[in-house]
Amino acid sequence: xxxxSVALAVVSVIDLCYKYGNKLAVLCHQYRNLDADLGDxxxxxxASWMKMDVQLKSLRAICxxxxxxxxxxYHDALARLEAKLARAAESFQVVQAKxxxxxxxxxKLKAVYLKRELAQTVNDLEEWQRRFDPSWYLITRIANPDVxxxxxxxxxxxxxxQRDASISPSPSTRLARMRESIKQLSSQGEEVSGSIFKxxxxxxxxxxxxxxxxxxxxxxRNSTRSVLLDPANMLSQNQIPSTTAKLNIRDLARxxxxxxxxxxxxLRCDGVVELPTTHGKQFHLLLEIPVGLxxxxxxxxxxxQRPIRKCSLSHRIQLSKQLARSVMFVHAAGFxxxxxxxxxxxxxxxxxxxVALGPSFLIGFERIRRAEGRTDKFGDLDWEKNLYRHxxxxxxxxxxxxxxRHDIYSLGVCxxxxxxxxxxxxxxxxxxxxxxxxxxxxxxxxxxxxxRDQRRGAFATKDRLLEICKEDLPSIVGEKYTSVVVSCLxxxxxxxxxxxRDEKSLQDRDGIVIGVRYIENVLLKxxxxxx
Numbered sequence: 377x378x379x380x381s382v383a384l385a386v387v388s389v390i391d392l393c394y395k396y397g398n399k400l401a402v403l404c405h406q407y408r409n410l411d412a413d414l415g416d417x418x419x420x421x422x423a424s425w426m427k428m429d430v431q432l433k434s435l436r437a438i439c440x441x442x443x444x445x446x447x448x449x450y451h452d453a454l455a456r457l458e459a460k461l462a463r464a465a466e467s468f469q470v471v472q473a474k475x476x477x478x479x480x481x482x483x484k485l486k487a488v489y490l491k492r493e494l495a496q497t498v499n500d501l502e503e504w505q506r507r508f509d510p511s512w513y514l515i516t517r518i519a520n521p522d523v524x525x526x527x528x529x530x531x532x533x534x535x536x537x538q539r540d541a542s543i544s545p546s547p548s549t550r551l552a553r554m555r556e557s558i559k560q561l562s563s564q565g566e567e568v569s570g571s572i573f574k575x576x577x578x579x580x581x582x583x584x585x586x587x588x589x590x591x592x593x594x595x596x597r598n599s600t601r602s603v604l605l606d607p608a609n610m611l612s613q614n615q616i617p618s619t620t621a622k623l624n625i626r627d628l629a630r631x632x633x634x635x636x637x638x639x640x641x642x643l644r645c646d647g648v649v650e651l652p653t654t655h656g657k658q659f660h661l662l663l664e665i666p667v668g669l670x671x672x673x674x675x676x677x678x679x680x681q682r683p684i685r686k687c688s689l690s691h692r693i694q695l696s697k698q699l700a701r702s703v704m705f706v707h708a709a710g711f712x713x714x715x716x717x718x719x720x721x722x723x724x725x726x727x728x729x730x731v732a733l734g735p736s737f738l739i740g741f742e743r744i745r746r747a748e749g750r751t752d753k754f755g756d757l758d759w760e761k762n763l764y765r766h767x768x769x770x771x772x773x774x775x776x777x778x779x780x781r782h783d784i785y786s787l788g789v790c791x792x793x794x795x796x797x798x799x800x801x802x803x804x805x806x807x808x809x810x811x812x813x814x815x816x817x818x819x820x821x822x823x824x825x826x827x828r829d830q831r832r833g834a835f836a837t838k839d840r841l842l843e844i845c846k847e848d849l850p851s852i853v854g855e856k857y858t859s860v861v862v863s864c865l866x867x868x869x870x871x872x873x874x875x876x877r878d879e880k881s882l883q884d885r886d887g888i889v890i891g892v893r894y895i896e897n898v899l900l901k902x903x904x905x906x907x
Contacts, residue, residue, distance in 0.1 A: 527555070573650070780891075
């Protein structure tokens with residue numbers, strides 16, 4: 377089907393969503409005063425529909441500007457929404473029918489019927505929004521000024537919400553802000569509303585290093601609120617001009633300013649400071665720690681905990697979903713991370729819900745750059761870093777230019793570790809009390825690491841990871857999770873069954889095709905997993 381036909385199909389499904397959504401809104405209004413608890417549930421449904429209403433209007437306004445892969449993804453997502461809205465409206469009608477047969481049904485009993493039906497509606501709509509959000513933010517990748525003009529005209533009332541800091545921005549508002557930030561990227565001028573670079577004197581001199589990372593916890597001098605200092609584009613590693621590094625950091629900070637941490641699983645950036653280090657002055661991102669979260673530990677620390685504390689399967693699935701979302705949003709913002717591994721994933725203690733393994737966030741933006749920017753082709757010989765790199769990105773002089781799929785490969789290695797709940801990198805005591813890194817014995821890659829032909833050894837290690845995945849994972853996390861890990865590890869293969877192998881993706885200037893493939897073959901499959 378050609379893009380124009382798919383665009384028309386998308387508009388048709390949007391119309392059906394409006395038909396059932398507006399019907400649901402009217403019914404909610406009729407029953408809002410039936411019961412106090414029911415009123416709260418109805419308010420939740422109305423709030424969800426208001427967000428969806430703006431997103432539907434936005435999609436309708438720009439769908440003729442979207443390419444086929446993204447249109448097709450939206451069509452499938454909207455068809456699911458239509459079914460959920462139709463079911464919700466039908467739930468009201470079922471209760472009305474029951475009340476009609478027994479017209480003397482007590483109001484409280486009617487409310488009980490409705491609450492039971494509407495609880496499922498709330499879950500359905502929230503689940504749909506959670507699954508839809510990643511594809512929604514792919515719109516940030518479309519480099520077309522006409523898209524911005526049309527989005528601006530969709531709902532002028534959104535401007536008031538943007539000015540009111542007390543209201544959490546809707547997905548549509550966040551999208552508009554991110555696109556505005558992207559338009560400003562790599563411009564030489566300062567920000568209109570003030571520089572993203574902050575004075576380091578605003579921070580407390582007390583800084584606590586997070587074990588296993590180069591990041592620190594500190595606070596502002598005039599506040600008790602904790603912030604995280606994450607070094608970005610370390611100049612000792614990135615042999616690029618400092619002005620280029622500064623632009624990359626500024627661009628990333630601008631985009632991270634507009635994110636929702638519990639949607640993106642990235643920490644919101646409040647600015648950039650320059651701190652002295654052993655390598656000279658170094659830029660650090662000022663990342664806000666959400667209220668109620670504390671005691672961050674790296675994923676590697678958790679995997680290495682002794683005595684072994686096996687993480688429940690539901691928590692492992694949750695961590696996998698969150699990390700996959702982090703990677704998606706880094707790419708949706710137009711960046712590649714280049715440093716994804718268990719040491720760059722922070723897991724927080726959730727004080728509010730008293731959960732030891734609370735939400736996780738991707739940090740470690742030490743080698744971040746724009747996806748379309750100039751890449752480096754220098755590396756290192758650290759096996760523990762190369763383990764998370766595709767074979768063609770290893771060694772002192774990597775063969776491949778870094779692209780989004782290299783991040784996806786790194787994600788696959790991390791997902792494998794999470795599933796097994798084993799750290800592939802172990803620390804052992806050495807001479808003089810120094811600890812050295814050794815591979816987990818279950819990897820059985822010592823011969824591969826010792827191979828004088830580094831390329832051959834790297835591919836042998838990749839083959840071993842795939843072997844472990846196919847042999848061990850199905851009985852631990854099931855076939856669907858296993859297929860996700862295989863897709864990630866094989867994302868750069870030339871085989872016909874590689875979902876990321878698409879000739880068009882090689883000429884995909886906006887990175888949309890790879891993003892759609894990632895959502896279809898990684899994110900949505902993980903979201904379908906329920907324990």
